[in-house]
Amino acid sequence: MAEWAHLIASDVLAAPHGFLTGPQSDRRELDRVGGELPTVWLNQVHSARVVCVSEPYFDDARPDADALVTATSGLRLAIVTADCAPVLLEDRQARVIGAAHAGWRGAHGGVLENTVAAMVELGATPANIIAAIGPCIAQESYEVDEGFRRQFTDEDSQFFKPGRAGHYQFDLEGYAAWRLFLAGVGLTDRLSIDTYAYEADFHSYRRSTHRGTRSDGRQVSLIALD
Template sequence: MIITSPLLGAAPGVRHAFFTREGGVSEGIYAGLNAGVGSNDDPAKVAENRRRMAAALGVAPEHFLTVHQVHSPDVAVAESPWAAASRPRADAIVTCTPGLAIGASAADCGPILFADPAARVIGAAHAGWKGALTGVLESTLDTMERLGADRSRVVAAIGPLIRQPSYEVGDEFVARFTAADPAYAAFFAAAERAGHAMFDLGGFIRMRLQTAGIGAIDDLGIDTYPDERFFSYRRTTHRNEPDYGRHVHAIVLDADA
């Protein structure tokens, strides 16, 4: 049910989890641990899945926090629990409050978990191509520093996401990136189809983190598209399924550290 980053797992006073589909109660196309409140799954089953995820991290369900993700560079600061109906519209959460599990929802996009154990500041970011390109990773680090972190001490773990062999895009997508910086052409490889390329989202995320001056990076290297342990928006699309499940990958500061 849980995959962890060895690097982040060695950080004192911090617990984290990259969840798979295993261990949940959802059925059909959502089979397993669907945490997507935006999916059309039975809300009671989603709530039970999220309760199990919260329990795995040692927090109450109301302390298992996510935002309404909008593919933006915006960051919410969590100081106390918020109701599901009043979730901030953002794509990252940062906190220095022990006992609040903060999570990034994903089903191909990049979930990144951050920690500065010395400052006891953590973050969770959702980085699809748009968020990564427009600065959600840098915004997360900026917000962590406002809470007392030092980015040179921050450890980041890049979780399961769609990888280059599975991520075919059109030339207009490539043009959007190279217009921002011609050097970004390095993150695209030739595709079999003319007018298309294969995008290295994981490599792009790593580069942005390195350029931002982060202390250490761990990449799990998992591709959500071929790996049936994970929900995948693109796999669902290719199968003409009507909807898809979502993961929440989360991190929490120990209350007794």
């Protein structure tokens, strides 16, 4: 993992990319990833929907989706998170990139598999796809109850660690990496940075909820095809 002030990058991705830290960052830092490229945004809704883009959307026309892919040079893809897992993907041989917002609902519903499938439609090969999972809530910080656990299969038990009575600690990053593996992704880099624990650097929806404070802060993750 390579790190700079307010910007974190994965060593395995060749495409211009970055995970911006939260409270200190602003939109002017977007140009640190790919230069002055147009940025494509989504209206994220915790779904498994993926869109293929070839040009930016006007703000009032952003599609309801949680991942986007492109094979169009000169675009920068952006997603926002605050505990959910930001996942950036590329097939450098096919020149196809993707970005996904993988909360537990989206990951459970198939957003990562759908992102890989959309990249394949643009010419990518799953085994050639490299993914990086950016800062997200860690298992130690992510307590869930029995109702949450029942939505997952017995095979998913590896991502649940027993906690206090009637509760578990859920490994969102590990679960996302597993879903990418099942989709055939060749390599996944897990940055293993806990958004809940590192208050100086990251917004955390759960931390804000626990404290009863504003929870509208988000950090931006970006990948570009230059």
